[in-house]
Amino acid sequence: MRSQHISIQDIALRAGVSHSTVSRALHNSPLISAEVRERIQTLAREMGYVPNAIARSLQNQRTNTIGLVTTSISDPFFGDVVKGVEEIAGAANLSVVLSISHNDPTQEMGIIETFHQRRVDGIIIASSRMTTGDMKRLKDIRIPTVLINSQSDIFHDWLRRIEVDDQRGVQLAVEHLLALGHRAIGYLGSEGRPRSNRLRLRAYKESITQAGILPRDDWMIGPPDHEVAQEDDVVLGKTLLPRMLATEVTAIICYNDMVAVGALLACREHGIHIPEALSIIGFDDIAMADYMMPPLTTVHQPKVELGRIATQMLLDLLHSRPVENQLLSPTLKVRASTAAYSLDRVPDLD
Amino acid sequence: MRSQHISIQDIALRAGVSHSTVSRALHNSPLISAEVRERIQTLAREMGYVPNAIARSLQNQRTNTIGLVTTSISDPFFGDVVKGVEEIAGAANLSVVLSISHNDPTQEMGIIETFHQRRVDGIIIASSRMTTGDMKRLKDIRIPTVLINSQSDIFHDWLRRIEVDDQRGVQLAVEHLLALGHRAIGYLGSEGRPRSNRLRLRAYKESITQAGILPRDDWMIGPPDHEVAQEDDVVLGKTLLPRMLATEVTAIICYNDMVAVGALLACREHGIHIPEALSIIGFDDIAMADYMMPPLTTVHQPKVELGRIATQMLLDLLHSRPVENQLLSPTLKVRASTAAYSLDRVPDLD
DNA sequence: ATAGTTTATGCAAACGTGTGCATATTTTAT
DNA sequence: ATAAAATATGCACACGTTTGCATAAACTAT
Numbered sequence: 209m210r211s212q213h214i215s216i217q218d219i220a221l222r223a224g225v226s227h228s229t230v231s232r233a234l235h236n237s238p239l240i241s242a243e244v245r246e247r248i249q250t251l252a253r254e255m256g257y258v259p260n261a262i263a264r265s266l267q268n269q270r271t272n273t274i275g276l277v278t279t280s281i282s283d284p285f286f287g288d289v290v291k292g293v294e295e296i297a298g299a300a301n302l303s304v305v306l307s308i309s310h311n312d313p314t315q316e317m318g319i320i321e322t323f324h325q326r327r328v329d330g331i332i333i334a335s336s337r338m339t340t341g342d343m344k345r346l347k348d349i350r351i352p353t354v355l356i357n358s359q360s361d362i363f364h365d366w367l368r369r370i371e372v373d374d375q376r377g378v379q380l381a382v383e384h385l386l387a388l389g390h391r392a393i394g395y396l397g398s399e400g401r402p403r404s405n406r407l408r409l410r411a412y413k414e415s416i417t418q419a420g421i422l423p424r425d426d427w428m429i430g431p432p433d434h435e436v437a438q439e440d441d442v443v444l445g446k447t448l449l450p451r452m453l454a455t456e457v458t459a460i461i462c463y464n465d466m467v468a469v470g471a472l473l474a475c476r477e478h479g480i481h482i483p484e485a486l487s488i489i490g491f492d493d494i495a496m497a498d499y500m501m502p503p504l505t506t507v508h509q510p511k512v513e514l515g516r517i518a519t520q521m522l523l524d525l526l527h528s529r530p531v532e533n534q535l536l537s538p539t540l541k542v543r544a545s546t547a548a549y550s551l552d553r554v555p556d557l558d
Numbered sequence: 559m560r561s562q563h564i565s566i567q568d569i570a571l572r573a574g575v576s577h578s579t580v581s582r583a584l585h586n587s588p589l590i591s592a593e594v595r596e597r598i599q600t601l602a603r604e605m606g607y608v609p610n611a612i613a614r615s616l617q618n619q620r621t622n623t624i625g626l627v628t629t630s631i632s633d634p635f636f637g638d639v640v641k642g643v644e645e646i647a648g649a650a651n652l653s654v655v656l657s658i659s660h661n662d663p664t665q666e667m668g669i670i671e672t673f674h675q676r677r678v679d680g681i682i683i684a685s686s687r688m689t690t691g692d693m694k695r696l697k698d699i700r701i702p703t704v705l706i707n708s709q710s711d712i713f714h715d716w717l718r719r720i721e722v723d724d725q726r727g728v729q730l731a732v733e734h735l736l737a738l739g740h741r742a743i744g745y746l747g748s749e750g751r752p753r754s755n756r757l758r759l760r761a762y763k764e765s766i767t768q769a770g771i772l773p774r775d776d777w778m779i780g781p782p783d784h785e786v787a788q789e790d791d792v793v794l795g796k797t798l799l800p801r802m803l804a805t806e807v808t809a810i811i812c813y814n815d816m817v818a819v820g821a822l823l824a825c826r827e828h829g830i831h832i833p834e835a836l837s838i839i840g841f842d843d844i845a846m847a848d849y850m851m852p853p854l855t856t857v858h859q860p861k862v863e864l865g866r867i868a869t870q871m872l873l874d875l876l877h878s879r880p881v882e883n884q885l886l887s888p889t890l891k892v893r894a895s896t897a898a899y900s901l902d903r904v905p906d907l908d
Numbered sequence: 909a910t911a912g913t914t915t916a917t918g919c920a921a922a923c924g925t926g927t928g929c930a931t932a933t934t935t936t937a938t
Numbered sequence: 939a940t941a942a943a944a945t946a947t948g949c950a951c952a953c954g955t956t957t958g959c960a961t962a963a964a965c966t967a968t
Binding site for chain 4: 213215217227231232235259260262263264265266267268
């Protein structure tokens with residue numbers, strides 16, 4: 209019976225009315241008599257009518273769709289962000305179309321163009337790496353957009369941002385280590401997200417300096433100069449740790465948990481006991497951090513919340529309510545990868 | 559200048575031609591003279607024309623969109639699957655709309671209905687828990703669909719499936735443990751994915767029996783009877799491990815890596831050394847498995863590949879090419895959470 | 909009874925594209 | 939020079955909705 213798709217026109221024919229009447233009846237319009245409305249609604253059900261969202265979108269100039277751009281989906285950080293987005297979007301009856309930029313600005317922009325063609329109602333971009341030119345283009349496109357932890361330093365009044373306070377996070381980490389008695393503290397950076405890395409590095413230097421310590425240059429280690437797009441922060445941490453060991457740091461702040469995990473693995477290989485011989489502190493507080501041995505002390509980012517609020521901001525934009533940029537505060541999650549500094553901390557190689 | 563959206567009609571007006579001509583010119587139709595085509599294309603560029611995918615979809619009866627249903631997105635397993643889907647879909651110029659079912663059949667069906675309204679070209683469902691009734695509905699809907707690791711036992715010729723061979727995976731695990739000298743082997747199950755859990759449990763029993771060992775009832779432990787939708791496999795493993803310890807098993811096969819991680823954490827708390835006192839083996843081979851202490855021996859599922867092939871199957875369906883169901887073979891990844899059985903394995907509680 | 913009001917329905921345009929068919933123009937062949 | 943063929947363009951409909959406006963029918967008030 210149900211050959212293919214039933215349209216309101218088909219229903220109209222069978223009901224002996226015009227398709228306008230069917231449309232109104234299905235929308236419970238008060239213009240339609242109760243009797244006719246009832247008849248049409250049951251008829252629609254019987255015929256297996258399913259409204260065509262595409263046709264609706266064309267007419268209403270709204271797709272009830274938001275675009276979500278992410279640099280990666282295997283990264284657990286973004287998994288949580290996506291979860292928060294999906295949660296709020298779903299509750300608002302918005303579909304989420306997801307695309308991965310692989311941390312490449314060109315791909316990112318390509319995705320935006322696709323979203324534009326699809327006429328999504330709004331866009332959320334996580335860890336955007338757009339250039340100034342891209343920004344201009346995005347402005348022309350005129351789609352409400354929210355940036356999560358944007359990696360661009362340029363602020364625009366027509367672009368909403370939500371981010372976690374990188375500076376505050378590192379401050380918390382440094383304070384924690386200082387309180388434990390550490391004086392030689394290193395920073396192990398990444399490059400995939402240049403802005404937050406830069407902010408964290410700067411906060412690191414400032415906090416250390418403020419404590420009366422002069423941060424040595426070799427305490428700050430970034431990825432190798434050859435601009436290799438390191439796929440995996442874990443291998444980065446693992447690779448870079450030996451260089452860190454060459455300095456005399458007693459504690460390391462890592463750009464994020466994945467880097468910290470890599471560092472931890474390297475320590476395991478080198479027989480360095482954490483936290484007795486070296487304190488390690490991460491950033492993000494991904495689920496894995498709690499499962500590591502030892503469990504990772506880390507700066508907690510409210511990841512799901514980040515996605516939720518970003519989506520709520522977008523919803524507000526769509527309803528043209530006033531929206532403020534947000535700066536979320538991280539918190540310190542003390543676990544077991546940090547410990548008090550002690551003098552007899554010669555790594556015991558077993 | 560660029561007030562809002564430019565349509566081919568607007569271009570037509572400015573070019574002094576009909577919109578049909580514009581449409582054809584933009585599609586490089588041979589019907590249009592080279593001269594006019596060139597003129598219109600540059601004009602379109604100048605005016606900032608962006609084709610309206612919605613209008614196109616309505617006309618072409620194709621949305622170039624596929625729907626992807628997942629039970630969870632924070633679970634790293636699905637992160638990888640999504641990655642594979644996104645990769646192939648993106649390459650084929652298909653957008654992916656992602657929705658989360660939270661492992662709830664009702665929500666899953668709701669998502670399908672939304673996809674139907676949106677007229678997606680195809681659907682991929684991971685770990686589907688559809689009932690027979692849902693299946694009938696899905697059949698009526700007539701959208702090409704591929705199931706990844708479906709949790710339903712019902713096969714249909716109009717539904718394509720791709721799954722990893724659960725039985726083979728468990729066989730590999732059991733053989734490995736037997737070769738290490740273990741005779742008392744336990745199975746720690748989950749319930750979120752009932753079918754694969756059942757298949758794995760059955761394969762466990764068969765493999766053990768075939769080795770001349772009678773699997774004791776208390777070697778097989780599942781989640782508590784009260785039908786609680788356990789959110790987190792890790793806490794499940796952590797909670798259930800003590801019951802396992804009460805039996806005399808020397809090795810445990812876990813439903814998946816998350817459960818194994820939970821078990822590992824519990825062992826840590828109870829001072830049980832892995833693998834000396836107890837061998838633990840997981841399933842999935844998520845990235846985390848390699849970072850654990852000790853690194854987890856596990857049955858590797860080709861997760862990204864699962865997503866890739868599923869999407870390729872869907873593409874083939876969309877081009878009405880013949881498509882066969884797929885059964886992928888898992889492999890064993892031996893790491894350090896399993897070791898030979900030795901008699902002096904009294905757990906040393908430090 | 910008539911004018912005015914309310915109620916229920918249909919008409920037609922619009923959203924932006926794609927395309928079969930008719931037609932106007934140019935080119936080729938005789 | 940004329941007919942036939944090839945080339946380039948426009949018309950009009952289709953895809954499936956929503957909605958302003960016109961209108962027909964029924965009801966109310968004097």
